[in-house]
Amino acid sequence: MAKSFAYYPGCIAEFSSKELNATTKALAPMLDIELVPMPSATCCGAGDIAEAKPNLYLALNVRILSEAEEMGHDILTICNVCTMNLRKANKMVREDPRLLEQVNADLVKAGARPYSGGVEVTHLLWYISTEEGLSLLEKQGPRGLNGLRVAPYYGCQLLRPSSVMGFEDPDKPESMERLIRALGGEVADYEAKTKCCGFPIVLAREKVALSESHVALSQARDAGADCMVTPCPLCHLAMDAYQRKAEIQNDTEYNMPVLHLPQLLGLALGLGRDTMLFKKHMVSVEPVLQTVGV
Amino acid sequence: MPSTTFKIFRYQPDSADPEPYYQDFTVEHGEKLTLLDAILNIQNEQDGTIAVRYSCRSAICGSCACKADGRTVLACMQQVEELKEWSGEDTVQIDPIGNFEPIKDLVVDMTPFWEKVKSVKPYLLADGPPPEKERIVPKEAMQRLVKETNCILCAACYSECNSLAADPDFVGPAALAWGYRFAGDIRDGQHKERAKMYTGKHGVWACTRCQYCNQRCPKGVDPRDAIEKLGAISFREGRGMKDAGGRHAVGFLWSVKTGGKLNEILLAGVTDPVRMSLDVPFSARMLQKGKVPGPLPHRVKNLDQVKKLVKNVKETI
Numbered sequence: 001m002a003k004s005f006a007y008y009p010g011c012i013a014e015f016s017s018k019e020l021n022a023t024t025k026a027l028a029p030m031l032d033i034e035l036v037p038m039p040s041a042t043c044c045g046a047g048d049i050a051e052a053k054p055n056l057y058l059a060l061n062v063r064i065l066s067e068a069e070e071m072g073h074d075i076l077t078i079c080n081v082c083t084m085n086l087r088k089a090n091k092m093v094r095e096d097p098r099l100l101e102q103v104n105a106d107l108v109k110a111g112a113r114p115y116s117g118g119v120e121v122t123h124l125l126w127y128i129s130t131e132e133g134l135s136l137l138e139k140q141g142p143r144g145l146n147g148l149r150v151a152p153y154y155g156c157q158l159l160r161p162s163s164v165m166g167f168e169d170p171d172k173p174e175s176m177e178r179l180i181r182a183l184g185g186e187v188a189d190y191e192a193k194t195k196c197c198g199f200p201i202v203l204a205r206e207k208v209a210l211s212e213s214h215v216a217l218s219q220a221r222d223a224g225a226d227c228m229v230t231p232c233p234l235c236h237l238a239m240d241a242y243q244r245k246a247e248i249q250n251d252t253e254y255n256m257p258v259l260h261l262p263q264l265l266g267l268a269l270g271l272g273r274d275t276m277l278f279k280k281h282m283v284s285v286e287p288v289l290q291t292v293g294v
Numbered sequence: 295m296p297s298t299t300f301k302i303f304r305y306q307p308d309s310a311d312p313e314p315y316y317q318d319f320t321v322e323h324g325e326k327l328t329l330l331d332a333i334l335n336i337q338n339e340q341d342g343t344i345a346v347r348y349s350c351r352s353a354i355c356g357s358c359a360c361k362a363d364g365r366t367v368l369a370c371m372q373q374v375e376e377l378k379e380w381s382g383e384d385t386v387q388i389d390p391i392g393n394f395e396p397i398k399d400l401v402v403d404m405t406p407f408w409e410k411v412k413s414v415k416p417y418l419l420a421d422g423p424p425p426e427k428e429r430i431v432p433k434e435a436m437q438r439l440v441k442e443t444n445c446i447l448c449a450a451c452y453s454e455c456n457s458l459a460a461d462p463d464f465v466g467p468a469a470l471a472w473g474y475r476f477a478g479d480i481r482d483g484q485h486k487e488r489a490k491m492y493t494g495k496h497g498v499w500a501c502t503r504c505q506y507c508n509q510r511c512p513k514g515v516d517p518r519d520a521i522e523k524l525g526a527i528s529f530r531e532g533r534g535m536k537d538a539g540g541r542h543a544v545g546f547l548w549s550v551k552t553g554g555k556l557n558e559i560l561l562a563g564v565t566d567p568v569r570m571s572l573d574v575p576f577s578a579r580m581l582q583k584g585k586v587p588g589p590l591p592h593r594v595k596n597l598d599q600v601k602k603l604v605k606n607v608k609e610t611i
Contacts, residue, residue: 011556015587016580039595042554045546047503051525052534052543056607060550063599084505110602156456160505161516170509171365172380196456196504203565204538205500211460212502241585245576280584 005076005122006068007035008086011043012233013078019277020233023262024078024124026275031128031136031265035076040067044085046234047200055106061089062103066115074120076127078262080232081200084157086121088164093117123158125231125261126167129175134182142268144184148291150264151188151225151256152176153216155235156196170194176229176261183268188225192216197238210246213238217246217254227257227288229264236260241282257285267292297322298374300332301387302344305396314396316387317341323374330358330369333388333400345399353512356448360400361389366453368512391453393462407449410465414473414492421483435480442475442520444513451507451517463496467507467517470498474520477527478611489524489531498524499539526611541565551604553591560589 013020028035041064043049050057064086068075077083093100094117104114127133152173159170168175173194177187195216198209217239220228230236240258247253259267263276273294278285298321305314319336321327330348337344348358351370358369363381377386394402451467458464465473470492477488492498498521507517525543534540545561552560562570570577580586594600 011558011592014555015592016558016585018584040554040599042594042600043546043550043556045550046556047522048543048546049550051498051522052529052540052547053607053609054522054526054611055609056547056604059603059607060600063603106603106607107599109606110599112596112599112603156504156506161508163508169380196502198456198460198502200503201457201500201539203562204542205461206569208457208461208500209502212456215459241580241583244579282579282583282585 002032002034004034004036004073006038006071006073008038008041008075008077008082010077010079010082017233017236019280020078020260020262023260023266023276026271027262027266030140030269036071036073038067044082046081047085058089058092059103059106061086062093062115063107063112065090065119066113068119069115070113074122077121077123080155080157081234083121083123084164090121091164123231125175129178137182140269142183143270145268146184146292147186148288149186149188149224149226150180151190151220151223151228152180152193153228153230153235153239154194155230155232158231159194188220188223190219190223192219197235199234199238202238202242210242210249213242213246214250217243217256218252221254221256226291227259229259229261231261243283257283257288267294295322298378299385300336301385303389304399306398325375327374328370329362329372329374332374333369345401347401354446356446359391359448359450359453361391363387366391366450366510368448368450371512391449393452393455393458407452410469411447411472414469416472416476418476418479418482419484429481431480439475439478441515442471445471445515446513448512450510450512454506454510456504456506457500457502461496461500464500465497470524471515471517471520474524477524485527486531489528489533492524493528493533493537498528499537523611530611538566550600554594554597554600555592557591558587
């Protein structure tokens, strides 16, 4: 029986990085996952609303959690930032009944359903990289990655702070490495895979942000990666959409195709290239498709 | 008896061999040994020339932060056996903290750190003459500052701050946590001035939210959370629109108010309208690749609830 989740793709996957949403939706039935839409869910605030109006951030996120609770499902995310914001809000109200009461009072006053703390928030990477998840991939008889050399790029907010995230060691994450190897790829390892992509400040401090993405892009290139893979669409924008700008600023070339995590799974499981909307990538993924044989 | 090899970063610029290198020292020890005791043991019994800063040995003075196998720790709080369990090896590599210039071995030049801490004016600034009697502060008001008050200025946060690595002038997590400790104090009379002081080019809005500071702080200060609270204070004090970083948050607020979800066109336009309109080649490439969504609000169901929350939720910072 399919496992049902309240699906929270987040704003970036819905609008500017539609390829991520489309690929996840196409992939889900292959992994026996039912993605149930959340029509009332707002933006999580991405840490921005939290640093302007912290109580509003909390109310918005608890409202999202409450919608999933009403649906009777846990939440599945495909974005680091959404995952951290939702989990943080969840932790705050679960650990402080008085705070939950205050937030619920605001929700009820606005006509929204109060929350009782019964929802878990899980990223697709976490779900699919466990033993059970890997067996779902195995069941599909993956055609594999044909030795593709993949640099996993975790970014920040799926790992840290571990008091909120807690799925794996934030300094020695292995979930993507497990997936890459299980799917017949090679891991290109490099130190900066857990460092920041700079995206949260790319509009306000572009030069600083592009210095940050340079560290990971140059290390992945030097580790001989054919491509990078990331579980976060914000990291993807920093590494893919802003890659050319980082090359110009840092006077170098990376030529690094960047895949969204579901696209890597989709390649190994045989999803079509048109389904995964690779044409929306700024850096061509053609060499990757050729290696895998799509 | 367990035995551990410590691979220690050596740097003695005044010696005949001024290039940095690693030197191995092996120590036999009991089950319980802190990293600081291991270093002092080596200093006492094997090589007296090793330079290391320490004082209280009790996680109070904040002197002995260093990197153990790449992670910044307070040496006096860190058990050696835990490090070995983590790495699965019998060797522990010890380096000076990051984002600083080394002076000698594990000792770094902390001058920029202290300058930045001083720059946030880490003391109460009254807005008038002192009262005749003491200032009475409600317990709840002080509880809001408890975490930040626990900062011991060990610079573990600073050591791994990704913003600092890219922008050496960034004020940094510890100094901003101290900033909140006073900007959030109801006895302080300079909230507006502090909001301005902390939101300059290298202040609150230059934090890239890598969360390393929250992860590494040995005292649970959560500096990133303090930076968020300073952002909220700067909004309360009317500085939300003064910097692109603040306007970035405004873009999110307006998006949510008008549709519920992020409106990326609005976000880019509000954050830096001049740059957005001038950066034609980039915008054209994004447009060509279908990465520019429509400019209209993305409306969620039950948007009236969201609008009511935006209007009615009271901020308490």
